[in-house]
Amino acid sequence: MRLLSVVAIVILFGFLFVGILHLHPVGEALGNSEVLQGRPELGIDINGVSTMDDYFLRNGQIETKSNNIVASVVFDYRGFDTLGEATVLFIVVSSISMLFFTFLKSKSIVSAGVPPAGQFPKIESRVITFGSFIMYIMILSFGVYLVVHGHISPGGGFQGGSVMASATALLLISFLITRHMQRTRKIFSFFESLGLTIFIGLGFAGITISFLYNFLAHTSTGFGRIIAFGPNQGYLISAGILPLLSLAVGIEVFFGLSLIVVTLFHVSGVKDTNSLR
């Protein structure tokens, strides 16, 4: 069996090695990628566009009215994948809640990490609590900035959501929310479902034309405001439904990831009443 695995590894290694020798060299990706600026008319231009990525770089800004092409790929051109990916997170949150069901119902707390309800933890230090609270506010505002400006600067729903969720881990270290674990989980779970419902609701809102159709980008006011082509400062209210989708994903990712961490942390501190041992 061990010999077989070694043979398999060697074959795979050879495959991949031959593969990378035949691939294009790093740094010379497919397509010509040059974005011409100063085009007088704002129309779709497909001259010399030979691949999907060329099209995105050349016309993405005009079509989706977003400066960040990655965001327009994530939420507009490949929005369906993003829906699937948000679903994966939702599934894992449900799975963790299902698997640790007996733990979560249990009242007996064994570990020093989680203080019994109504009591202060033993290792609480004012410096840690206060310091992590300040850090929490700062990380959270950075995360919100990333989510809201996803279509202008690097960032977006996933990135902002994950940054915000890492702040939740900080709260766990300082025992700021461990006293209200059940309530926290309920609130988080509600907001996670809310984010997903907003996302799929926005998808269904354009169903007269097609699912996840960027219907706001084709008006010329509000979210559909026409932006200049090429480098520009960008507007917060632009890019059609992209900022809304980004916000929905941000909410979903923040609360979903936080819920995973909080649930696992909560579970690690309680004794399972249905345990086999």
Next chain:
Amino acid sequence: MSAIVLYVTFILLLTIGIIALLFKRNLIKIVLAFNILDSGINLFFIALGYRENAMAPIFTPAPLDSVITMVLPTPQALILTNIVIGFATTALMLGVSVLTYRNNNTLDTRKLRGVEEYD
């Protein structure tokens, strides 16, 4: 051109990941190995879309030249998705390995194998 070092790194990470997946016995270590493998694939995707002397596909900070080049946006979008999926997989695998430990009092695959009971 000589940046093929990125592809080589990808192969090395993948190989490290696979070897650890096959030969490590600890359930949590296997999850760690899977994470390394996944990071290798993510790196490969990003390296595929890289262009030398180009800029990130974001117009806000772009220079006001007449022609600018950018790296490909699609691999970045896909890898964003894959990172979150990888985290989700990790969380689920850790959850079931914790339950396995609770039920069997071991994380060693050798001790877990071959238990035949009809419950």
Next chain:
Amino acid sequence: MMYYFFLVISIALVITALLSIYFRDLLAAIVSYSVFSLVLTVLYFLLDAPDVAIAEAGIGAALTTCIFVIAIRMTRRREE
């Protein structure tokens, strides 16, 4: 110029990956993985992928480490 950056970072990546597999103390392995993730973040940034870099920093370095540590706390620290 970029080539040397890539070379140094790649070596760091491989070393941290090997270390995280090598350590039999799982906590040390996970700290090593965290460093691996941070180095990967830098590499993504150099490869002009700031979006991916932010996501990797948030998820790979912070949250993955966090849930690994919790899982180790619920099981045992040393690999048998």
Next chain:
Amino acid sequence: MIKHVPVLLVAIPLLAAFMIPMIGMVNRTARTVVGVIALVMILAASYYIAGDILVHGRILYYMVGSSNPEMLTEHGLTFPIRIGLKIDPFSLFFIIMTTTLVLIFYVFSTQYIEENERKNYFTVLFITMVAGMMGLLVANDLFTFFVFLEILSISSAALVAFRTERKHPPYAGYKYMFVSAVATSFFLLGVAFLYAQYGSFNIDYLKEAIRGTLLDKIAIVLLIIPLAMKSGVVPMHMWIPDTYSEAPAPISAMVKLGSLICLYGLFRISFSFGMSHAHVSYPLGVLFIVFGILSMFVGVTQALVQKDVKRLMAFHAVSQVGYMLLGMGVGLTVVKSGDASFALFGKVAMIGGLLHVVNNALYKGLLFLTSGVMVRHFKTRNLDAMHGLAHYDVFTTVVFMIAALAISGIPPFNGFVSKIIIYESVFQYNPVLTLIAIFVSILTLASFMKVFYSAFLGMPSSRRPMEQPVLVKCSMFVLAVFIVVIGIYPQGILKAIIEPAVNALINF
């Protein structure tokens, strides 16, 4: 509305899944009903488009988010830029099978799984699993395929570990998740190799663009091996026995259905990318035949020695996949050979293989459901400890007999039809393969005789008989009816669905 059906098949279950946790907090019956409504809606949608696709030969394309979703390319481009969905007769065949069976399994699980707060999560994961299957079936884009493969595997893995209070299910879930995670990672690697060369993910576009170079072959292997792994083909079948035996009965049936859908992906990808060049399609076909023979033989020999009823059925699931691979593989080897052999027997072999897919889904599902009932009655999975079920439960005995005879290929039932088609067509390709297949079929019969003898005959045990709930009986009855109907009148399904499906697979 018909043009939106491809995306609605995915979006409706997802919407239901997102709403179920909130509804479940209020009312449990409402939660179950919402699940049924979602499944009935996709069932109705799939039958609604069936006429248009099968009779008029229309193929539904859908570009998600495009201003003209039925147009493949926009703005005069030669390549698609958005995520494409597509329903042709081949995927429609699988869609109809899936939507029908999933509803039956769901109805079974409503009364089979005990009612408590945990069932909310069970329902959510069941519905997302359905969404994952539908996404796989309609996807015309490799990365979307990957994402929905992940959805399917993660929700299945969690459901396999559903009974966490028992000793083994969490480890079975871990194994399944491990295999899925590795498989999907390598699938993504294959996608990366294709993307690097052609800059697209669309299967139809790649099919035209692919040149059959060395890199393409590596990519095709990297795409195919993970899917074979997920469908439980023999060198990669180590996850099957644990997964199927530790999961609750309806979930075993669902995971089996999911593995058949991975088989769909295997056929779709190999016929799309391999068909363009004879020097790709021939080795692929041979690979399929080798996998098929190995699966048949190893599966059935392992099954013979099992004493655990669910493990035995799991190994039979491995062995049955072999027949489908054999049929499709013979078709794939000769499809580009240029002589008359494809018209002579290759197409028939493929028809047999596809018919075996639906037959297998039916009787394997029924067998898993009956095994769940048996395990619940005897409180053990050990065959030696079971006896005399026939004295109490005539209904279960009859449906088990139907399923067992069908899987062994005894005439009035559906397994016979597909097996005889495969035997006859494969015989013209190579008689030895047919002999092996018939031998495996005899061993299958022997193994099920053993189960029937030890569990159903013999002295009745002292336990009081347990009356099955009505919905459990109903769902098993419907499956048995399907088996008998296809067995008696196979021309209907062959003419109406399977022949268009095979034609679509070859020509598309």
